[in-house]
Amino acid sequence: MTARQAESAFLQACRREPVPYTPVWYMRQAGRSLPEYRKVRQGVSMLDSCTRPEVITEITMQPLRRYDVDAAILFSDIVVPLRAVGIDVDIEPGVGPVVDTPVRGPADLGRLRALEPGDVPYVTEAVQLLVAELNGRPLIGFAGGPFTLASYLVEGGPSKNHDRTKALMYGDPELWHALLGRLAEITISFLHIQVAAGASAVQLFDSWVGAVSPDDYRHAILPHTSRIFAALGSAGVPRIHFGVGTGELLGLMGEAGADVVGVDWRIPLDEAVRRMEPGKALQGNLDPAVLLAPWEVIEQRAREVLVRGRTAEGHVFNLGHGVLPETDPGVLARLTDLVHAESTRPKPGTP
Amino acid sequence: MTARQAESAFLQACRREPVPYTPVWYMRQAGRSLPEYRKVRQGVSMLDSCTRPEVITEITMQPLRRYDVDAAILFSDIVVPLRAVGIDVDIEPGVGPVVDTPVRGPADLGRLRALEPGDVPYVTEAVQLLVAELNGRPLIGFAGGPFTLASYLVEGGPSKNHDRTKALMYGDPELWHALLGRLAEITISFLHIQVAAGASAVQLFDSWVGAVSPDDYRHAILPHTSRIFAALGSAGVPRIHFGVGTGELLGLMGEAGADVVGVDWRIPLDEAVRRMEPGKALQGNLDPAVLLAPWEVIEQRAREVLVRGRTAEGHVFNLGHGVLPETDPGVLARLTDLVHAESTRPKPGTP
Numbered sequence: 001m002t003a004r005q006a007e008s009a010f011l012q013a014c015r016r017e018p019v020p021y022t023p024v025w026y027m028r029q030a031g032r033s034l035p036e037y038r039k040v041r042q043g044v045s046m047l048d049s050c051t052r053p054e055v056i057t058e059i060t061m062q063p064l065r066r067y068d069v070d071a072a073i074l075f076s077d078i079v080v081p082l083r084a085v086g087i088d089v090d091i092e093p094g095v096g097p098v099v100d101t102p103v104r105g106p107a108d109l110g111r112l113r114a115l116e117p118g119d120v121p122y123v124t125e126a127v128q129l130l131v132a133e134l135n136g137r138p139l140i141g142f143a144g145g146p147f148t149l150a151s152y153l154v155e156g157g158p159s160k161n162h163d164r165t166k167a168l169m170y171g172d173p174e175l176w177h178a179l180l181g182r183l184a185e186i187t188i189s190f191l192h193i194q195v196a197a198g199a200s201a202v203q204l205f206d207s208w209v210g211a212v213s214p215d216d217y218r219h220a221i222l223p224h225t226s227r228i229f230a231a232l233g234s235a236g237v238p239r240i241h242f243g244v245g246t247g248e249l250l251g252l253m254g255e256a257g258a259d260v261v262g263v264d265w266r267i268p269l270d271e272a273v274r275r276m277e278p279g280k281a282l283q284g285n286l287d288p289a290v291l292l293a294p295w296e297v298i299e300q301r302a303r304e305v306l307v308r309g310r311t312a313e314g315h316v317f318n319l320g321h322g323v324l325p326e327t328d329p330g331v332l333a334r335l336t337d338l339v340h341a342e343s344t345r346p347k348p349g350t351p
Numbered sequence: 352m353t354a355r356q357a358e359s360a361f362l363q364a365c366r367r368e369p370v371p372y373t374p375v376w377y378m379r380q381a382g383r384s385l386p387e388y389r390k391v392r393q394g395v396s397m398l399d400s401c402t403r404p405e406v407i408t409e410i411t412m413q414p415l416r417r418y419d420v421d422a423a424i425l426f427s428d429i430v431v432p433l434r435a436v437g438i439d440v441d442i443e444p445g446v447g448p449v450v451d452t453p454v455r456g457p458a459d460l461g462r463l464r465a466l467e468p469g470d471v472p473y474v475t476e477a478v479q480l481l482v483a484e485l486n487g488r489p490l491i492g493f494a495g496g497p498f499t500l501a502s503y504l505v506e507g508g509p510s511k512n513h514d515r516t517k518a519l520m521y522g523d524p525e526l527w528h529a530l531l532g533r534l535a536e537i538t539i540s541f542l543h544i545q546v547a548a549g550a551s552a553v554q555l556f557d558s559w560v561g562a563v564s565p566d567d568y569r570h571a572i573l574p575h576t577s578r579i580f581a582a583l584g585s586a587g588v589p590r591i592h593f594g595v596g597t598g599e600l601l602g603l604m605g606e607a608g609a610d611v612v613g614v615d616w617r618i619p620l621d622e623a624v625r626r627m628e629p630g631k632a633l634q635g636n637l638d639p640a641v642l643l644a645p646w647e648v649i650e651q652r653a654r655e656v657l658v659r660g661r662t663a664e665g666h667v668f669n670l671g672h673g674v675l676p677e678t679d680p681g682v683l684a685r686l687t688d689l690v691h692a693e694s695t696r697p698k699p700g701t702p
Contacts, residue, residue, distance in 0.1 A: 161639075161640065161672075161675070162640070163639070163640045163643060163675055163677070164643070166638065166640035166641075166643075167640050167643035167644055170638075170640065170641050170643075170644035170648050170652070171643065171644030171645050171648055210596075210617070211617075212617075213616055213617050213618065213619065213638070214618070214619075215619070245561075245596055245617075247598060247599055248598055248617055248618055265564055266561070266562075266563075266564050266596075266599055267564065267565070267599055268564065268565075268566070287517065287521075287564070288512075288514070289512065289513070289514045289517035289518050289521065290517075290521050292514060292515070292517075292518035292521075292522065293518055293521035293522030294522050297521050297522055301521070321512075324512070324514055326514070
């Protein structure tokens with residue numbers, strides 16, 4: 001760990017240590033909201049851009065040139081490790097991940113072989129390049145969570161209600177657990193590779209897990225998420241866990257072993273605190289759609305998030321989901337400065 | 352009210368009176384899951400089928416020939432009253448409602464004129480035909496809720512995150528309240544027309560309102576929903592209110608004046624009871640995806656819903672959202688009988 005990392009407000013907040021100010025980063029801070037991103041991506045497919053170290057590095061760094069955010073997040077996609085083990089997945093513009101041959105029976109499990117570092121050399125290289133360039137600012141590694149990965153594999157693409165996925169979860173627990181077990185293995189390996197290359201924290205995005213009830217989460221998903229977080233435990237990096245619409249699941253997502261639980265905008269952070277066991281930091285939770293409103297509204301809403309975030313043992317400011325493509329980058333720059341200025345605590349002894 | 356209606360288990364449960372058994376109906380019980388529906392709809396557009404009394408009547412009755420459900424629900428669509436006042440909305444197959452000229456500014460409000468009974472003669476006629484044919488079994492009228500209608504109007508079609516809608520809600524409260532006020536007027540009129548023609552209950556579907564936080568619901572939506580329910584109060588019919596992913600909003604949806612609050616599958620009914628003020632019945636909440644699993648799973652899950660539903664002052668069994676198109680109608684028939692058989696209480700004095 002570098003000297004600057006030891007002092008990183010982001011890592012301090014994740015560890016529930018005192019912070020000089022509330023750290024901030026944004027889900028999808030790199031991406032379609034930035035003209036320079038759209039320029040780099042011209043003529044380069046999404047998955048190609050996730051397999052070229054210099055492209056990954058450039059896109060990951062772009063928001064840091066505009067915003068004084070406290071962390072970078074590796075530019076990648078949750079299906080990258082699936083493709084790396086040979087799944088026929090592609091990302092169609094305007095659609096999302098599409099899997100040619102969905103997983104429907106036990107015979108399909110064989111296609112989910114173990115992930116080795118040699119399968120994703122571009123990730124190792126990109127993380128190493130980024131760590132050097134970030135000069136001590138933390139890089140967040142990431143992976144998709146087991147329910148969300150399973151949903152893309154079972155549905156064959158994005159899905160409104162995850163019906164087939166849930167039908168499998170309800171109707172064939174043996175196949176379900178075998179599938180999620182393999183996905184957990186791949187995810188553990190993918191996150192280990194990123195940490196070994198220098199990532200300072202990891203976020204597990206189980207974006208769509210809010211589609212299941214707490215009882216189902218506990219029995220069908222939590223065992224696999226717990227295994228992922230436990231396997232990462234010895235790495236010593238903060239483990240962040242996030243999904244959309246997970247108000248009912250926040251306590252369980254903490255129980256699964258996350259150090260930091262991400263909250264969408266549907267519940268205030270002080271209510272999220274009440275749903276968690278002690279010993280967890282929170283991340284969130286300004287509604288991304290607020291950023292489309294006039295600045296006075298953004299300012300007032302951001303202040304509310306900061307006030308409520310003070311009830312948590314640690315608070316990393318973020319949006320409640322990813323930056324919307326139509327967001328004005330100037331607004332994110334201003335918001336970043338507002339969060340820092342509003343939350344700065346004078347050092348002991350200063351007037 | 353006919354003698355049979357006075358005895359309707361559905362209406363009794365809505366009124367939190369003792370019931371001989373737990374009543375059951377299904378959201379989207381009429382529709383794409385039925386081959387006879389697909390046959391009637393061949394070559395007839397969705398909105399055309401909602402404006403022909405004999406088609407409305409046939410489709411509404413179809414599920415009652417298969418399932419021993421305790422209520423029929425008028426076949427219609429939430430955009431029907433919008434089209435009736437002249438909004439250029441159509442329903443595109445595989446897409447959903449599409450509005451050619453979205454509502455974006457105050458000048459657009461003029462297009463949302465008041466709805467008169469003469470605008471929807473087919474609804475009055477269909478309800479009258481149905482009430483005669485139903486022979487005392489209750490008919491549920493319905494309308495879309497203010498947030499959901501606003502979302503289609505502002506986005507111009509179905510939307511993943513309702514970003515523009517929320518940007519308007521956050522950024523221009525004056526226009527927002529003016530828009531929802533007009534939508535509430537239209538909705539009140541549309542529901543009054545259905546009740547005047549003989550509907551025994553009404554359901555307000557604010558399907559997508561779960562996208563907002565409780566604070567925003569209270570300030571931006573509840574005043575309009577309250578007005579709708581208050582205006583229906585003198586009609587004396589039970590008022591049901593439903594939205595997806597509204598676990599955080601259930602108490603407020605009750606406060607708005609609903610007699611019955613619908614719950615999706617994300618929280619168990621006994622937990623929903625804890626979130627409500629006394630004096631409310633609940634409706635729900637089997638996950639529609641459960642119906643794609645083997646019968647043993649469906650049976651066990653349905654029993655769980657019944658057990659938890661007993662903690663409510665009144666319980667109407669339903670799914671947590673609409674019947675999925677791929678659902679086997681035979682399974683719904685069997686489920687209906689299971690709910691009735693499992694919940695039948697012997698009359699006092701019988702062994």
